[in-house]
Amino acid sequence: MTVLPVPKRSRPDLFYVGTTILTVPPHVHALSTPSLPAYCSRCSAARELKRCTKCRAVWYCSASCQNADWSLHKRECPSLIRWASSAPSSLPIPSDAIRCLGRTLWEIEANGLTSIFTREIASMQSNRPPPTAATQTETHAHLAHALVRYLGVSSPEELTKYGVQGVGGLVDLVARFTTNAITLTTPSLSPIGVIISPLAALFNHSCAPNAVIVFPTHGSSSVNIRVVTLRDLHPGEEVLTAYVDTTLPRRERQQALRETYNFTCTCELCVSEEKEGGEVDPREAVLCPRAGCGGVWRVPEQGPSDDDMEVDSSVANGSQAAAQVTSRCTKCKHLINPVKLHEVSDAVRLGLEGYGEAVRVQNEDPARAYKLTKNLAPLLAGAGLAPSSHPLLGLLRLYQQFELDRLGQALNEIGGGRSSESNVEELRTPGAEKTLGEEEKAHAKEAQEILDDVVRTQARIVRGLSDILVEGHPVRAVALAELGKALSVDEPWPEVPPSPTTGSFPPHLAPRLQLALQTLLRSKRELEIGFGGDGGEVGRDVGEMMRRVEGELSVWREGVRSGGGR
Numbered sequence: 166m167t168v169l170p171v172p173k174r175s176r177p178d179l180f181y182v183g184t185t186i187l188t189v190p191p192h193v194h195a196l197s198t199p200s201l202p203a204y205c206s207r208c209s210a211a212r213e214l215k216r217c218t219k220c221r222a223v224w225y226c227s228a229s230c231q232n233a234d235w236s237l238h239k240r241e242c243p244s245l246i247r248w249a250s251s252a253p254s255s256l257p258i259p260s261d262a263i264r265c266l267g268r269t270l271w272e273i274e275a276n277g278l279t280s281i282f283t284r285e286i287a288s289m290q291s292n293r294p295p296p297t298a299a300t301q302t303e304t305h306a307h308l309a310h311a312l313v314r315y316l317g318v319s320s321p322e323e324l325t326k327y328g329v330q331g332v333g334g335l336v337d338l339v340a341r342f343t344t345n346a347i348t349l350t351t352p353s354l355s356p357i358g359v360i361i362s363p364l365a366a367l368f369n370h371s372c373a374p375n376a377v378i379v380f381p382t383h384g385s386s387s388v389n390i391r392v393v394t395l396r397d398l399h400p401g402e403e404v405l406t407a408y409v410d411t412t413l414p415r416r417e418r419q420q421a422l423r424e425t426y427n428f429t430c431t432c433e434l435c436v437s438e439e440k441e442g443g444e445v446d447p448r449e450a451v452l453c454p455r456a457g458c459g460g461v462w463r464v465p466e467q468g469p470s471d472d473d474m475e476v477d478s479s480v481a482n483g484s485q486a487a488a489q490v491t492s493r494c495t496k497c498k499h500l501i502n503p504v505k506l507h508e509v510s511d512a513v514r515l516g517l518e519g520y521g522e523a524v525r526v527q528n529e530d531p532a533r534a535y536k537l538t539k540n541l542a543p544l545l546a547g548a549g550l551a552p553s554s555h556p557l558l559g560l561l562r563l564y565q566q567f568e569l570d571r572l573g574q575a576l577n578e579i580g581g582g583r584s585s586e587s588n589v590e591e592l593r594t595p596g597a598e599k600t601l602g603e604e605e606k607a608h609a610k611e612a613q614e615i616l617d618d619v620v621r622t623q624a625r626i627v628r629g630l631s632d633i634l635v636e637g638h639p640v641r642a643v644a645l646a647e648l649g650k651a652l653s654v655d656e657p658w659p660e661v662p663p664s665p666t667t668g669s670f671p672p673h674l675a676p677r678l679q680l681a682l683q684t685l686l687r688s689k690r691e692l693e694i695g696f697g698g699d700g701g702e703v704g705r706d707v708g709e710m711m712r713r714v715e716g717e718l719s720v721w722r723e724g725v726r727s728g729g730g731r
């Protein structure tokens with residue numbers, strides 16, 4: 166078994182990278198509506214679940230989880246039933262925000278208005294939006310109305326038992342919730358709900374955070390929040406986490422921070438990106454068109470602005486000078502042709518529109534979302550966008566979700582009536598393919614094509630994320646684990662000749678397994694940073710996968726030694 170080297174740690178005054186600095190259960194949490202039937206409402210485990218027979222909305226993995234949640238659910242259950250009786254059939258369950266707020270208030274009532282619980286909730290910063298922030302004010306008003314309906318109260322006075330004083334107090338509560346709510350994720354980072362933790366909410370934001378909030382393990386009686394350092398922290402340094410997706414460019418991040426948290430970020434990343442002549446941010450990078458250069462230039466602003474581009478005197482003349490704007494490669498200083506510049510600008514505009522639409526319709530119209538991602542990702546890559554660039558990285562990640570679904574279906578197809586594992590074994594035996602019927606061969610070849618596409622796409626995602634996020638960032642670590650996992654899937658039809666368009670990547674058979682092992686090892690190292698300890702559930706899964714791949718490789722080596730393997 167491959168053993169990871171243990172780094173030397175001799176300074177007791179430092180929090181070294183990958184240190185868990187806080188482990189704490191949330192004060193309250195609620196699963197998102199689509200996650201309710203998939204995860205236990207108490208411990209978030211994705212096990213076999215049983216539904217509450219009264220409200221038919223909340224699911225538990227065991228009687229002990231149901232019992233542990235009973236003090237809250239006995240209040241929640243009639244509210245859910247009342248809500249369903251008056252809600253449109255398309256929205257029979259209130260959102261996780263409303264359910265989390267309801268749970269917070271019932272806990273306040275149960276613990277008492279002077280309890281530590283209540284004082285900690287009240288101590289959280291509350292940012293009421295300024296009157297100019299119309300959209301945010303509307304969201305808050307909507308949440309407040311829905312909460313009142315959910316609680317079944319008919320006047321603001323009835324809220325005093327929860328420590329909420331009138332309409333102003335209600336708006337304050339909602340503002341406190343939106344300022345401090347943290348997304349609950351699975352151990353592999355899929356968002357599944359929302360939590361409130363006054364302690365974890367104390368961390369301020371940076372787009373280049375030195376710590377992350379993760380949920381490495383579910384299913385042990387309660388959800389646990391873990392805060393882990395992403396680099397060595399010195400005494401006196403402020404611990405900063407990211408409130409928004411840091412793979413987005415500055416403009417998008419700033420907008421999200423202003424809308425939800427009412428502040429303008431001045432972190433080192435935002436400031437450095439603003440500086441004149443600064444390096445090109447990988448989130449907005451286009452590859453230099455000169456063969457072999459490897460440099461980048463910056464994605465032109467939508468509706469080219471003079472800030473981003475310089476006037477090209479070699480192509481500009483006379484009255485057209487101001488219109489002829491262009492940009493340079495930061496490495497070879499090659500001047501980007503204005504035609505190319507506009508081609509990229511158009512591609513990015515289309516990409517942004519299509520990506521927004523794909524994200525919006527991904528659940529209600531997945532076929533359309535799939536088509537958009539499938540068409541737009543090659544368009545942007547063809548225009549020269551780096552895989553780390555927005556929106557190419559987002560399109561690739563969304564496309565990959567659909568491709569993984571297609572892969573699951575294709576592998577099931579070749580599984581037929583037998584377990585897919587035994588079928589794959591048969592296909593992998595040299596010469597066994599001759600015994601397959603034409604239809605079986607076609608299915609196996611199709612599954613192989615999808616699998617290879619999944620590997621190639623994941624490799625591009627990893628490359629993009631690695632240019633943006635520090636080593637050990639959990640998003641990057643999980644993406645690497647996904648790549649290792651895809652590389653270690655048994656190949657349904659490994660006899661694929663190198664293609665003129667995709668080259669020889671990914672390799673097949675033993676070289677593929679060797680690459681899988683290297684990738685899994687790298688991911689394990691990064692998971693142990695980003696999730697702390699053994700890397701949480703994903704880290705343990707990767708450890709098991711490594712053992713399996715090592716086993717397969719040793720069987721292969723044995724076969725080579727005895728003259729039978731490939």
Ligand SMILES: C[S@@+](CC[C@H](N)C(=O)[O-])C[C@H]1O[C@@H](n2cnc3c(N)ncnc32)[C@H](O)[C@@H]1O
Nearest residue numbers: 290292344345366367368369370371426427428
């Ligand atoms: C979850 S709270 C963070 C803890 C809060 N500062 C406190 O003392 O309780 C989020 C709020 O903190 C402030 N905040 C967080 N990070 C910030 C930053 N980088 N710059 C300015 N304000 C920030 C904003 O007002 C934001 O809405």
